[in-house]
Amino acid sequence: MIIDINTSLGRWPFQRFDVNSAQALAKRLRNVGIAKALVSSIDAVLYPDPAPCDDDLLKAVQGEPLFIPVPTVNPVLTHWRAMLAAQGLKAVRIVPNYHNYSLADPAVAPFMETLAVMKMPLLIQMRVDDERNQYPLMKVPGVAWKDVVRLADAFPSVSIVCLCAYRGEAVELVRQTKNVRVDISFISMFRTLPTLLQQIAPDRILFGSHTPFFYTVSAVMKLEAARQMEKDYRAVACSNAMQLFGIDLSKIPEVHQG
Amino acid sequence: MIIDIHTHLAKESGTSVEAILAEARRMGISRLVNLGSAPLSATPEQVVSANDRTLQLAQQHSDMIIGFCRLNPTHEKRFLLQEITRCIENGNLKGIKLSVERNARSPQLDPILEACARLNVPVLYHAWYKTIGKAMDESTPADIADLARRHPGVTLIMAHLTAGGIRGVLDIQPYPNVYVDTSGSQPFSGIIEYALEALGAERILYGSDMPIRDFSCQLGRVYGANISRQARDRILGRNAKELLSL
Numbered sequence: 332m333i334i335d336i337n338t339s340l341g342r343w344p345f346q347r348f349d350v351n352s353a354q355a356l357a358k359r360l361r362n363v364g365i366a367k368a369l370v371s372s373i374d375a376v377l378y379p380d381p382a383p384c385d386d387d388l389l390k391a392v393q394g395e396p397l398f399i400p401v402p403t404v405n406p407v408l409t410h411w412r413a414m415l416a417a418q419g420l421k422a423v424r425i426v427p428n429y430h431n432y433s434l435a436d437p438a439v440a441p442f443m444e445t446l447a448v449m450k451m452p453l454l455i456q457m458r459v460d461d462e463r464n465q466y467p468l469m470k471v472p473g474v475a476w477k478d479v480v481r482l483a484d485a486f487p488s489v490s491i492v493c494l495c496a497y498r499g500e501a502v503e504l505v506r507q508t509k510n511v512r513v514d515i516s517f518i519s520m521f522r523t524l525p526t527l528l529q530q531i532a533p534d535r536i537l538f539g540s541h542t543p544f545f546y547t548v549s550a551v552m553k554l555e556a557a558r559q560m561e562k563d564y565r566a567v568a569c570s571n572a573m574q575l576f577g578i579d580l581s582k583i584p585e586v587h588q589g
Numbered sequence: 590m591i592i593d594i595h596t597h598l599a600k601e602s603g604t605s606v607e608a609i610l611a612e613a614r615r616m617g618i619s620r621l622v623n624l625g626s627a628p629l630s631a632t633p634e635q636v637v638s639a640n641d642r643t644l645q646l647a648q649q650h651s652d653m654i655i656g657f658c659r660l661n662p663t664h665e666k667r668f669l670l671q672e673i674t675r676c677i678e679n680g681n682l683k684g685i686k687l688s689v690e691r692n693a694r695s696p697q698l699d700p701i702l703e704a705c706a707r708l709n710v711p712v713l714y715h716a717w718y719k720t721i722g723k724a725m726d727e728s729t730p731a732d733i734a735d736l737a738r739r740h741p742g743v744t745l746i747m748a749h750l751t752a753g754g755i756r757g758v759l760d761i762q763p764y765p766n767v768y769v770d771t772s773g774s775q776p777f778s779g780i781i782e783y784a785l786e787a788l789g790a791e792r793i794l795y796g797s798d799m800p801i802r803d804f805s806c807q808l809g810r811v812y813g814a815n816i817s818r819q820a821r822d823r824i825l826g827r828n829a830k831e832l833l834s835l
């Protein structure tokens with residue numbers, strides 16, 4: 332079974348997705364063996380207030396047991412505390428580059444202190460797309476990995492997962508911190524996962540597909556290349572996510588790949 | 590049959606040819622087109638050295654490796670034509686690879702393309718719509734389209750479908766002598782389907798850009814696309830098989 336920690340639902344002006352509903356997205360993920368997925372709102376990346384987008388996401392995925400909705404929070408806005416008050420949160424996501432603040436912004440520290448008290452994992456969206464291919468009038472650089480290292484050092488009890496980090500960034504993020512993990516969505520090289528496992532401990536890598544921006548199968552095939560490394564495969568595929576987000580897969584019926 | 594039209598069996602990558610071939614077999618890939626590797630703005634000596642290696646690998650692994658001749662179009666015409674004769678007419682290489690040293694609109698390309706027309710071999714040309722990090726003379730898909738218009742008798746393979754994007758597909762759409770390979774950037778969804786609709790399955794070739802990229806991830810783009818089995822088979826190998834007369 333696979334837990335996908337990097338999926339989204341919504342609309343993005345620069346791509347047309349063929350999965351535009353929670354049901355279609357769930358079907359896409361189940362078809363390739365994904366049993367649980369953390370899902371965030373795409374609309375929350377660009378809309379000035381992520382709260383209504385998170386509400387829309389919650390309504391959209393209600394009743395679909397595959398999904399664990401993850402709110403997108405902007406700690407520079409005044410109402411982030413209210414957004415963290417929702418019941419049953421497993422993680423929160425921030426998108427500093429699109430929300431136009433630095434991780435060194437004074438507003439970030441109280442947010443991190445609250446996450447530490449709540450023992451709430453933090454997902455940092457390093458980027459949404461390849462900066463080289465962005466629309467020329469909307470250039471948004473990726474989050475600087477060194478800023479994440481400084482944040483992680485300042486708040487060592489907060490577990491941070493960087494989504495969509497490149498390989499070089501991922502290796503440095505893990506080597507220079509104790510509390511940062513990475514997903515595999517943007518990492519690609521010859522035998523991606525077996526090679527990455529030579530550079531990073533398996534407990535710091537999680538399966539993330541970046542669906543629907545990316546073809547889900549690409550991430551699954553990267554994972555499958557490490558099938559022979561049974562213990563590491565399981566760590567990346569699901570057990571790291573189970574432990575970090577408190578997910579119980581025993582309650583999930585067997586997923587059949589289509 | 591899966592044929593990867595875009596690989597670089599580069600010494601500098603640190604990955605052995607044997608390891609790459611073993612991984613290709615494991616992924617069901619039966620032939621690789623090796624585009625070689627040379628530094629940007631390579632000297633004639635560096636070009637010769639890179640092509641020597643490509644010739645050697647194509648000979649040693651003739652069951653799996655097909656070589657393309659790498660050229661730097663800024664070199665003298667006499668040297669360019671000599672290298673084409675050495676590697677293609679007298680050697681075992683099956684096409685030409687051009688990178689970012691000279692833009693596809695440059696007349697300096699013309700003698701190379703004229704030789705390709707005479708020898709009936711394709712040119713694989715790097716192209717990208719880059720918002721940042723563009724090399725000075727790097728070609729865009731519109732530049733490739735211009736080259737295709739000037740040389741309608743030459744088959745061009747425009748590299749990096751995902752990097753040229755939708756605009757890139759539209760640029761080359763009117764030129765039936767241009768194919769596109771599926772490599773470039775990340776496995777962004779929807780672009781294979783878009784290219785299929787605009788160009789037809791016959792003009793799309795699977796390419797990985799390995800070892801910068803991974804066979805598995807790149808094949809996942811084609812397996813993950815919502816396309817027919819027939820179209821998938823064409824993209825993965827049948828088109829390349831016909832194009833390279835294998």
